[in-house]
Amino acid sequence: LDIVTTIDINLQDLAENALLRLLQENEANMGCVILMEVQTGYIKAIANLKINQKTGVYEESYNYAVAELIEPGSTFKLPNIMVAIEDGNIKLSDVIVTGDGSEEIHGMTVSDVHQIDDGVVTVREVFEHSSNVGMAKIINKCFENRPSMYIDRLYSMSLNQPLGIEIAGEGKPFIKHPSD
Numbered sequence: 001l002d003i004v005t006t007i008d009i010n011l012q013d014l015a016e017n018a019l020l021r022l023l024q025e026n027e028a029n030m031g032c033v034i035l036m037e038v039q040t041g042y043i044k045a046i047a048n049l050k051i052n053q054k055t056g057v058y059e060e061s062y063n064y065a066v067a068e069l070i071e072p073g074s075t076f077k078l079p080n081i082m083v084a085i086e087d088g089n090i091k092l093s094d095v096i097v098t099g100d101g102s103e104e105i106h107g108m109t110v111s112d113v114h115q116i117d118d119g120v121v122t123v124r125e126v127f128e129h130s131s132n133v134g135m136a137k138i139i140n141k142c143f144e145n146r147p148s149m150y151i152d153r154l155y156s157m158s159l160n161q162p163l164g165i166e167i168a169g170e171g172k173p174f175i176k177h178p179s180d
Contacts, residue, residue, distance in 0.1 A: 006037075006040075006042035006043055006044060007043065007044060007045060007046070008044045008045065011035055011044045011045040012044075012045040012046075012047070014045070015033045015035050015045035015046075015047045016033075016045075016047040016049070018033070019031050019032070019033045019047045019049055020049060020058055023049055023051070023058055024058070028051075029050065029051055030048075030049060030050035030051065030064060031048075031049055031064075032046075032047065032048045032049075032064040032065040033045065033046070033047045033065070034046050034065050043165075046063075046065055046066075047060070047065075048060050048061075048062060048063055048064045048065055050062065050064075063169060066165070066169050066170050066171075067169035067170070067171060068171070074130045077127060077130060077135050078127075079154060079157055079159060080135055080138070080139055081123070081126075081127050081135070081138065082157075083142075083150060083153040083154065084123075084138050084139065084142045084143075085123075086153075087142065087149075087153065089141070089142035089143075090123055090138060090141070090142055091123065092122065092123050092124040093122055093123070093124070094122065094123045095120060095121070095122060095123075096120075096121055096122070096123060096126050096131075096134045096137050096138060097119060097120055097137075098112065098115070098116055098119050098120075098121055098126070098131050098133045098134045098137070099115070099119040099133070100115050100119060101113070101114055101115040101116065101119070101131075101133060102133065103133045103136070103137070105136050105137070105140055106140075110132050110133050110136045111132060111133065112129075112131050112132050112133050112134075116129045116131055116134075121134060123138060126138060147178040148177065148178050148179065151175060151176075151177045151178060152177075154175055155175070155177075159173060159175060160173050160174070160175045161173065
């Protein structure tokens with residue numbers, strides 16, 4: 001009688017059905033959803049589905065949302081832009097050239113899904129359109145000669161630490177430091 005959950009059964013049902021519909025529409029292998037109440041941090045819904053290759057049916061067989069260590073992708077753009085702006089290196093109105101949506105930076109090709117407008121956008125638009133090229137150029141411009149400062153700022157947000165959620169299997173984030 002002492003187990004308390006913050007899961008809302010109605011939101012859980014909504015999250016599971018929305019995830020299933022989108023997985024089917026996109027013929028995706030797997031997906032997960034975490035719905036958090038911003039004011040409290042309570043998890044209101046958590047859904048994980050993966051297609052069973054033998055049956056072709058989506059099922060919940062593994063908690064990807066908690067246990068899987070994957071690159072955070074576009075969700076990591078927010079701390080990136082926060083660091084650049086808070087350190088006074090860039091303003092939302094500054095212009096970034098994203099060109100045709102593909103750029104070689106330090107020997108690696110960074111690409112966007114498509115070109116944004118005419119390829120000349122503001123920092124705000126880089127974030128709004130989730131531009132990989134724009135974000136890479138912003139971080140490169142702001143921290144190219146100070147990579148340790150950039151990583152230290154991310155560490156100061158505790159992004160290299162587990163959240164400490166009470167669900168078994170939580171992974172430890174890994175953000176490599178230039179001194180490594």
